[in-house]
Amino acid sequence: MRSLGLAALILATACTPGRVDPAAPPITTNNPDSLLPRTVGAFHFVEQHVYEERNAGYSYRYDGPGGVWADVYRYPIRMVDERCDEACGARAAQEEMDTYVTGIVPELNRRGVYGTVTVVRQSTIKMHYRGKDRRVRHVVLTVEGPKLNYTSHQLLVADRSSMFKVRFSTPGLEDRGGSVAAARSFTQGLLEGIRPEYTCHVGRWGGDPVAMDVTFDRMSPEQLREAVPGVLEGLGYRVHSVEAEPSIWFTEPRFSRPAGREETGPAAAHPGVQVVVVVHGDTAAHVSVQALALCDLGRAGQTSGDTRRETTLELLSSMEVMAGLKDAGGGE
Numbered sequence: 001m002r003s004l005g006l007a008a009l010i011l012a013t014a015c016t017p018g019r020v021d022p023a024a025p026p027i028t029t030n031n032p033d034s035l036l037p038r039t040v041g042a043f044h045f046v047e048q049h050v051y052e053e054r055n056a057g058y059s060y061r062y063d064g065p066g067g068v069w070a071d072v073y074r075y076p077i078r079m080v081d082e083r084c085d086e087a088c089g090a091r092a093a094q095e096e097m098d099t100y101v102t103g104i105v106p107e108l109n110r111r112g113v114y115g116t117v118t119v120v121r122q123s124t125i126k127m128h129y130r131g132k133d134r135r136v137r138h139v140v141l142t143v144e145g146p147k148l149n150y151t152s153h154q155l156l157v158a159d160r161s162s163m164f165k166v167r168f169s170t171p172g173l174e175d176r177g178g179s180v181a182a183a184r185s186f187t188q189g190l191l192e193g194i195r196p197e198y199t200c201h202v203g204r205w206g207g208d209p210v211a212m213d214v215t216f217d218r219m220s221p222e223q224l225r226e227a228v229p230g231v232l233e234g235l236g237y238r239v240h241s242v243e244a245e246p247s248i249w250f251t252e253p254r255f256s257r258p259a260g261r262e263e264t265g266p267a268a269a270h271p272g273v274q275v276v277v278v279v280h281g282d283t284a285a286h287v288s289v290q291a292l293a294l295c296d297l298g299r300a301g302q303t304s305g306d307t308r309r310e311t312t313l314e315l316l317s318s319m320e321v322m323a324g325l326k327d328a329g330g331g332e
Contacts, residue, residue, distance in 0.1 A: 036060055036072065037193030040186055043070060062186075066171075068179075070186055073165040090135040093158045097122075097137040100154070105141070115145035125184065129157060129191040136187070140180070142173045149173050153183035157191065166190065198253065198272065200295035205271055209292035210314035212322055216285040219329040221247075224285040228277050231324035237275060247279040253294045254317075269300035271310045273317045287325060291317040 038045045043062040050058050057075025064070065105117050120140040126133045137156045143149065153168040168183035216224060228249050232239045237251035253272035272294035280286040293310040301309040 035074075035195050036190065040070075040189040040193060043068075043186060064186075068168075068170050068182070070169070071167040072190060073163075073167070075163055075165075088158075090158065093135065093137050093156045093163065096158075096163065097139055097154070097156050101139060114143050116143070118142045118144075120151075127157065127184070127188050127191060129194075134158075138180075138184070144173065151179060153179065155183065155187045157187075164191070164194075198294060202296045202298035205293040205296045205310050207293065207308065207311055207314075209290045210311065210318050211288065211290045212318045213286070213288050214322055214325075215281075216287065216325070216329050219285045221279055221281050221283070221285045223329070224287060224325065225279050227325060227328035228279065228287075231321065231328055232275065232277065235320055235324060248276070250274065250276045257316075269297050269309065271295040271297050271301070271313065273313055275317055275321055277321065285329075287322075289318045289321045291315070291321075 036045070040062060041064075043064040046061040046063050048058060048060050057073060060072040060074075062070040062072070101119055101122065105119060108114055108117050118141060120142055122137070122139045125136050125138055127136045128134070134157050137154075139154045141152045141154065143152055149172060151170050151173060153166075153170075155166040155168070157164050166183070166187045168179075168186055170179045170182075219227070225247060229239050232249060232251055235254075236256070237254050239249055239251050251274055253274045255270050255272045257270070273291050274294060276290045278288045280288065291314040293314055295310075297309055303309055303312070
C-alpha cells in the first residue's frame with residue numbers, strides 16, 4: 001500500500017482570507033448545485049444529477065445554440081499519491097483518459113451502447129484554473145448511432161482530489177465551424193465560473209492532523225474493512241473509498257458533532273473536520289485514523305487553555321471513529 005498523507009485527500013477547496021466580521025460564521029458550505037455557474041457564454045444550465053453509486057459524483061447538463069450541448073461530470077479522483085498536487089492531478093487525468101480510450105471505448109463498441117465510437121485525435125493543452133495553468137487532456141471522438149451522429153469533445157482536468165470532465169457534443173461527424181475551439185472555450189469559461197465548495201471566512205486551518213493507530217485483536221482485517229463505511233456514515237460523514245486502494249476511506253468534511261452530541265453557544269462553532277481511515281495487515285487488524293480541520297475558527301477557536309478548538313475537534317473526531325470501530329468489533 002502506498003504511504004498516505006492526509007493532505008492528499010483534502011477536498012478541492014478554496015478559502016477566502018481577509019477582514020472578517022467577528023459575528024460572521026467561520027465557514028459557509030455551498031450547495032453542490034450552486035458550485036457551477038448557471039450560464040457559460042451562450043450555454044444555460046438545465047439539470048443536475050446526483051449518482052447513487054459511491055464515488056460516481058455529480059453530472060450537470062448545459063444546452064447551447066444550434067443543438068450543441070455539454071455534460072459536466074464532477075467526481076473524486078481515482079488515484080491517490082503522497083500529495084496530490086498539480087503533477088499528481090495531471091498524472092491522474094492522464095491515466096483516467098488513457099483508460100477511457102484504450103479500455104472503455106472498445107468495450108462500448110463491443111456492446112454497441114452508442115453505435116460506433118471512434119477516437120479521432122488526442123492532445124494535451126493548458127487552461128487556467130484557480131490561479132494556475134493546468135494540464136487538460138482533450139480527446140475528440142465521433143459517435144455514429146442509430147438515431148444521431150455527433151462529435152464529442154472530452155476534456156478532463158484534475159484538482160487535488162476532484163476531477164472535472166467536460167463532454168461537449170455537436171451534431172454531425174465533422175468539425176462544424178470550429179468545434180474544437182468552442183469546446184475549449186466552454187471548458188475555460190466553466191473553470192473560471194466554478195465556486196469553491198467551502199468558504200473559510202478567516203482562512204484555512206494550518207495545524208497538523210491528529211492521528212491515532214490501534215490494533216484490534218478480536219477482529220480480522222476483513223471484518224474491520226467491512227465495518228468502516230457503516231461506522232463513518234453512522235457518525236454523519238459522507239464517505240468515499242479509493243478504488244485503487246480498497247483499504248482506504250476518506251470523508252467529506254463534517255460541520256457538526258454527531259446527533260445527540262451537539263453543543264450550544266460558543267462551543268458550537270465547528271471548523272469542518274475530514275477523516276481518513278486506513279486498514280493495515282493481513283492477519284492482525286490494524287487501523288490508522290487521521291482527522292484534519294478544514295477552517296480556522298478565529299476567535300471562536302480560542303479556549304481557556306493552550307489547545308485550540310480546531311485541534312480538540314480533530315481529537316474528538318478520531319476518538320469517535322475509533323470508539324465506533326471498537327463497538328463494531330464487540331467492544332474489545
